[in-house]
Amino acid sequence: MLSSRLGVLMSAALLAACASTPLPPWPTHPSSSSKDAAATRPQAPVSTGRVVPPPLGTSRGQVETAPVADSPLQSRDIGQEAPAADLPYSPAVAARFPAPDVRYDTPGLEPGRRSFSTNAEIADWLHALAGSSRRPTLTELITMGTSQRGVPIHALVITQASGTDAVALDNSKRPTILLIGQQHGDEPAGAEALMVLARELSQGLLEPMLQRINVIVVPRANPDGAQAGQRVTANGVDMNRDHLLLNTPEAQALAKLVSKYRPMAVIDSHEYTVIGRYLQKFNAIQRYDALLQHATTVNEPEFVTKAATQWYLEPMRKALGDQQLTADWYYTTSTNPNDRTLSMGGAQPDTGRNVNGLKNAVSLLVETRGVGIGRTDIQRRVHTQVTAITSALQTTAERASDLQQVRSFVNRDISSQACRGNVAIEAVQTPEKREVVMLDPNTGADVAQQFDWNSSLHLRTQKTRPRPCGYWLSAHASAAAERLEMLGVQVMRVAEPGNVLADTYSENSRQTMDRPDVRGTAADSAPIVRVGVTPMRGSIDIPEGSYYVPLNQPLANLVVAALEPDTQSSFFANRIIDDLGSVARIMAIPSLVFDDND
Template sequence: MPIRSTHPHSARAARTASGLPVLATRLLPPLAALLLAACSSTPLPPWPAQSSGAPGAQPGRVVPRPLGSQPAMPQPQGAPVTQDEDGVTVTPLGATDAGQPPPVAEPATPRVSAVQAALDARYADPSVRYETPGLAAGRRAFTTNAELGQWLRQLAGARGSATHVQVLDFGRSQRGTPLQALVLTRAAGTDAAALDASQRPTVLLLGQQHGDEPASAEALLVLARELAPGGLLEPMLDALNVVIVPRANPDGAEAGQRLLADGSDLNRDHLALRSPEAQALARLVRNYRPIAIVDAHEYAVAGPFFEQFDALLRPDLMYAHATVPNQPEFMARAAREWYEQPMARALGTAGLTQDWYHAAGHSAVPRLDLGGIEADSARNVNGLKNAVSLMIASRGSDLDRQHLQRRVHTQVAALTSVLRSTIARAGDLESVRSYDVREAASQACRGQMTVRAQGTPLQRELLVLDPASAQERPLHLQADSPQQLRPLLSRARPCGYWLAPHAGAAVERLRMLGLQVLRVAEAGAVLADQYEPSGPGRGSQLQVTLRRNLMDVPASSYYVPLGQPLGNLAVAALEPDTDAGYLSLGVLNQLSDTARIMGNPSLIFEEMD
């Protein structure tokens, strides 16, 4: 049925949440989360310095149950064992009779180098042992796709508590493997509407976008078990809902490769949504609307960084929140103060090192890369969805099974901290989201927006490990800080974007992301800025000029209003001179497929299915 619309927007009603005491885990010292009074969606109050506890809140505590012990290391037989000055175990050879040839020896076990011994000591296994199929003693393979599915189904089959657990087959990979999520909640049901009605915040935990980063999936299987009925973290579900995607790239995991089956990078496809994996994840986020999203990775210890700087990366964990132009300011601040800072303290208490994400830069001059600002990664795209969006990366994507228990331990400690932070800040988070939703919708037709940006230059002292000694040494490197962006190209914010009738692929992807798109029911005219090329190139190299005129709009074309909560996603996708935009990535075919609408259009629209 045709409807008349001049400035459409929509926003869900804000939710409130109250917390329960957070239980101690088997990993970290007991921490008590404070009870929060319910907060309504009102104008954003002064930035909270600390959460206020509800009367009578008491810290919770449980006694961790044993996880089993580490297998004892075999001791050398015969000759006495000593250690050299580097702490390396040495077994002396027995003396032989003079003039007699030495006996034929069994093949010697390779001697552990002093550097490796130092690394093993630095990254010692935790005092607990984690148990998943892929972490079994003597196992060479990581958890297979079949084992992962069986693990999730067994958890979903558990009974005897108020917790509901369901496996979601939310899509298929390029090779037809099910993409599976586990929903854990004490809401009335496990569908998105039930979780929303529970007035508890929802957290989405995402693992193994890159198939050669197995620790994230193993850690999420551990966390799923502990949140399920009978697990140590199950009481957290009195205060939040959790959706876990242990393995977003099952084809890559099966092949032991970083990329998807077609050779593309899933973590560069969260705006263009060209792969079925990215499309399925976008629909999952759209439907469940989590307040916090964590994308768990592993990073290579050596790799390009070693080749460029002759040094090994050091932290047990690196982290970064979304760093993308036009991101809601308060959600970025919430990520820093309410999530990253408590996570750093929790990791430090557990004896684990941490730092902001860093890697070797890609320029000819040696530089440090502190994280991208393009709207293509899960971290940055989800940061434009009015949610706290974090990326964590434990060390070791190039270590195979070396230090695997510690890598999983690091991930579990960081992810548990995220759950605690969500409970402790539930009311504050919903207030911030409510404010950001209204602010994003109100910016249509006014002010400026950033099309291209650059980080602020800085010099960073970085502690690395010397590959010859495994000792720490400092590096001083130039970098651009993605946390402090400088606009390179700004434009007036339009009221919305027009899309040509044949731009159905772009429309479909925008709707998967959660954007409202309207179809023009009757031809009309609108005031528009049309793009015209002023030079060659694509993406950020494309040069365009804007020509304002009264543009005829045909029926069956489309209008994407910016007066909606996810309007900044439309900016990222539809401005043509960005590297991650739909024109540069081929979702739109030509520059004339879109235009900027500079006044509220008086058009007749029809709702889309």
């Protein structure tokens, strides 16, 4: 059982030894100020044949949208959906997933429709919401960036703060929650659900939550992939493995949004494969309506993980159960037909889930059944997303002040650890055995099987090093400095030459390989460089125009993930830094002069 407190206050001697920040009490119930959120929490009326929350379906009028012109992007318009999947299961399996009592009404969910909402329809929907809000609620449609094929990537800011800019949201003292949909273009239920939620937050049942929280909604993060009906972006990169490297404009757009608004919670909406590999390997079909997972990567803050599990996932599972929807931990299996192992979402700091966790946000993955089954059960899939995400919104409202306290503590604690103790460099999943229930493809009956299971809940640390005070980057590593700044990291430019105590990296081995992933290999265009290194201590000269990245900042653990070269996700392994001599670990507080604008 998890402790009911963030931690016991340490003795003065222990605090002096580790120089960490004193731990605040861990609230087992919402704080007194958060309890006020109960008054603003939507209360569903009791009525037969309806579900919570009632107005999230046909009980509200549909947002008016303008006629949609044909898209100029011709790869395959989402309005011309691929042929329906030939589902290899019986009516008995289909009977396990009845439609919900409520129906949702986005353009892509209209009766008789063969396609999901197009990029233009989503843009029209968001424009209509942004133009129809009334005080105290404010909405603003932001163009976060542009996809590789020139499609705008939109975010809708919904708030009752004094304004919709980042400063106004920060001054409101309300936590901001970011909702992201369709990073993978062939996973449409998240986008449809977020369109519904954007409407209900801006002008519907969920609007009272805005007295406690700010919300940013990104219904479709990968518009090119959605238009083509494919998982990856236009250049073949899986953007959900690109949140540390930021090689795609789509991942860069999300990184800049997160850096600007600093959300305390991020919900990443996906769908998972139902048949495919599971039928081929196990002669079974996926059973669960939702698969859930919080951030699980090396150096993830302990108390952010506690908040994710106790405050978010436990109520979310209950909310799903109350709607007769099933849930389990997220898992997948590799594309290798001979590999019968199931793996939770990975431990690498490259996914949105893990990178946002290293930004000290509660970061959750919500996956619904969907990949490979076309429009089958689409109302149930959207209902599952709406139910899970509404629970996350309610938690954020009820725990508003508690989340502020955790964020403040974690930011100060991480910043205080610079130059002290050790830091984990790399960790891997733990092999276990676990029983998982799937469905018989003919009878629809539950089939429980024991599987080899790679758990991300208990990571095994593979490598640690003394925690540096910061990192030095040569002037030639400007691309790395730019990516770090996009991630929200403070990077300082050296104005005058100096000398510092540092660990440089001596290379012991080198191997070129594909970047491994829990699904097999990450979709990427270039192999990675895996090196073995030995840190070598000594004084180094620091030239003018080079960079210093201090670790006495809240995103220090993200910096470690990017700059330690001998991990598969690092900037060096992925060729953003092309020379080991362009990075060093600074082992004493440097006496350097930096540019004023830093």
